[in-house]
Amino acid sequence: MLFLTTFSTILITVVSLIHFRYEAKEYHEERLSRKENAIKEHIEYILQTSKFPLTTKNIPSIFKGRIHELSDIHSLEVNFFDLNGKLLLSSKSYIKNKKKPKINAEILKSLKNSTEKRIVITKVKENETYIKSSYSYIKDAGFKNLAILNIPYEENSDFYNQEAENFLSRYAQVFGIMFIISILISYLLSSNITKSISQISEKLGITQLNERNQKLKLQPGNQEINALILAYNNMVDTLEESAQKLAQSEREHAWREMAKQVAHEIKNPLTPMRLTIQSFQRKFDINDPEISQKLEDFSETLIQQIDTMSTVASAFSNFANMPTQQNERLNIVQVCKTALEIFNEDYVNFISSEKEIYTSFDRTQLTRIVTNLVKNAIQSIPENQEIKSVVVEILKEDANFILKVSDNGIGISSENQAYIFEPKFTTKNSGMGLGLAIIKKIIENYNGSITFESEEEKGTLFTVKLPIKI
Numbered sequence: 001m002l003f004l005t006t007f008s009t010i011l012i013t014v015v016s017l018i019h020f021r022y023e024a025k026e027y028h029e030e031r032l033s034r035k036e037n038a039i040k041e042h043i044e045y046i047l048q049t050s051k052f053p054l055t056t057k058n059i060p061s062i063f064k065g066r067i068h069e070l071s072d073i074h075s076l077e078v079n080f081f082d083l084n085g086k087l088l089l090s091s092k093s094y095i096k097n098k099k100k101p102k103i104n105a106e107i108l109k110s111l112k113n114s115t116e117k118r119i120v121i122t123k124v125k126e127n128e129t130y131i132k133s134s135y136s137y138i139k140d141a142g143f144k145n146l147a148i149l150n151i152p153y154e155e156n157s158d159f160y161n162q163e164a165e166n167f168l169s170r171y172a173q174v175f176g177i178m179f180i181i182s183i184l185i186s187y188l189l190s191s192n193i194t195k196s197i198s199q200i201s202e203k204l205g206i207t208q209l210n211e212r213n214q215k216l217k218l219q220p221g222n223q224e225i226n227a228l229i230l231a232y233n234n235m236v237d238t239l240e241e242s243a244q245k246l247a248q249s250e251r252e253h254a255w256r257e258m259a260k261q262v263a264h265e266i267k268n269p270l271t272p273m274r275l276t277i278q279s280f281q282r283k284f285d286i287n288d289p290e291i292s293q294k295l296e297d298f299s300e301t302l303i304q305q306i307d308t309m310s311t312v313a314s315a316f317s318n319f320a321n322m323p324t325q326q327n328e329r330l331n332i333v334q335v336c337k338t339a340l341e342i343f344n345e346d347y348v349n350f351i352s353s354e355k356e357i358y359t360s361f362d363r364t365q366l367t368r369i370v371t372n373l374v375k376n377a378i379q380s381i382p383e384n385q386e387i388k389s390v391v392v393e394i395l396k397e398d399a400n401f402i403l404k405v406s407d408n409g410i411g412i413s414s415e416n417q418a419y420i421f422e423p424k425f426t427t428k429n430s431g432m433g434l435g436l437a438i439i440k441k442i443i444e445n446y447n448g449s450i451t452f453e454s455e456e457e458k459g460t461l462f463t464v465k466l467p468i469k470i
Contacts, residue, residue: 029132032120032153036134039074039151043138047146054140056082059147060089067091079150080138084108088147103135103148111135111148130154277302325362325445329470332357332366332401333394339370340392345378352394357401360469365442372435373405373462380409380460396468403464412454420452 046066052058059080063070070078071091080088085103111119118136132153137145285291333352340350370392377390388408395402412420421440443450448466 029120032132032134032151035074035076035153036136036149036151039070039076039078040136040138040149042070042073043149047138047140054146056088056146059138063089077152079152081148081150083145083148085148103150107135111137325365327360327362329358330361330363330366332359332361335363335366336370336392336394336403339367340374342371343374343378345388345390347388348374348378348390348392350392354394354396357394357396357468358470359401359466361446361466369439369442369464370403370405372439373403373464376435377405377407377409377460377462380407380411382410385409397465400465400467403466404461406459406461408459411456411458411460412452413456417452417454421450 043063046063047054050058050062052062054062059082063080067078067080067089068091077090077092079090079092079101081103082088085105085108087100087102090100107119107121111117118134121133121135123131123133134149134151134153136149138147138149140146288294333354333356336352337350340348374390374392381388381390385408390405390407393402393404393406395404421436440450443464443466446466448464450462450464452460452462454460
């Protein structure tokens with residue numbers, strides 16, 4: 001924009017100067033023509049009233065007493081030349097013995113060949129002042145050429161030069177004001193565009209697939225930015241559709257995997273139940289004196305497997321459908337300390353930076369978080385390890401309370417760390433791998449987070465961060 005303003009200003013200035021020069025040239029040419037016509041009318045009057053015969057030789061006599069009158073009245077120098085270009089009479093005084101001017105042959109030839117029988121010759125002085133000299137014929141009553149009239153005319157362009165200077169001065173002031181206005185407008189436009197682009201860039205930076213992204217509002221009168229905003233809003237819509245499809249696909253995949261796991265866990269106790277029943281059928285003898293003991297053993301085996309299946313069903317049910325939160329005002333420190341009483345291991349230690357930390361929470365679910373993490377910590381320590389340690393620590397940090405459970409067990413291998421919270425994942429010989437998945441879901445329901453740090457053969461630290469709600 002500034003480039004266009006500067007370019008247009010230079011162009012206007014150049015055109016204006018050319019225009020003023022042209023106006024000055026036109027003015028002087030018209031003025032010379034008017035002066036020349038007035039002088040000729042005056043000359044015709046003198047010729048008509050002259051008592052001398054109208055011949056070339058008599059021109060000095062006819063105008064001897066009148067040439068200065070002509071010059072003074074019309075404020076111009078007047079010269080008469082004969083038809084050969086020799087000076088006959090001049091209103092200008094010449095020093096005696098000084099060579100008088102003479103019309104050169106080229107001017108005479110040009111005048112003779114001119115259709116108007118008039119020519120104007122322009123010369124430039126050392127001070128760059130233009131001198132125009134008009135040459136035309138003086139005729140008698142029979143339209144016969146008597147002499148050549150020469151009128152020198154010096155162009156005085158001071159008025160037009162002054163007008164040009166005044167114009168340029170005023171235009172410079174207007175240009176200065178317009179230039180400042182252009183800078184302000186450019187700044188405001190660029191700020192508006194930059195702000196819009198920054199908003200779009202900021203939104204793009206925080207746009208995520210698994211979250212609801214906020215759309216941008218269209219800005220009136222800015223088609224380019226609006227086109228960019230529309231493209232962003234369309235992208236947000238596309239992302240939301242993709243996120244919904246992805247979430248649905250993930251849920252379907254998760255439930256398919258869950259169904260496989262449920263089927264697998266149920267099949268495990270069904271096999272020994274089937275074998276037990278088949279064995280009992282083959283060996284059943286009503287006359288067998290030990291039939292009562294065998295029937296009791298058979299019943300106990302079936303009951304154990306049925307209990308196992310019931311445990312499997314309950315675990316998956318708890319994971320799929322969390323119990324409704326029964327929140328109450330709890331002292332977190334006391335609840336955690338009480339939850340640890342079920343463990344008989346003397347290496348389980350409890351530390352708290354506060355005696356009391358109150359918050360609104362479900363007692364059963366908080367106990368479940370603590371016991372599950374401590375149980376996993378105990379199971380991660382080999383039985384033959386000499387020094388065993390499990391530390392449960394409670395901290396208060398701003399508006400959150402922190403639960404840390406650390407152990408010095410075998411740790412979690414780097415290849416397993418990415419799957420530690422996935423349902424059905426477990427590194428133990430027993431269990432269904434739902435413990436960490438369940439407590440993670442509990443923690444997220446309370447807008448909390450659970451993270452861990454682990455190093456093989458050195459131990460693991462789980463950190464739970466939950467907001468304090470009064």
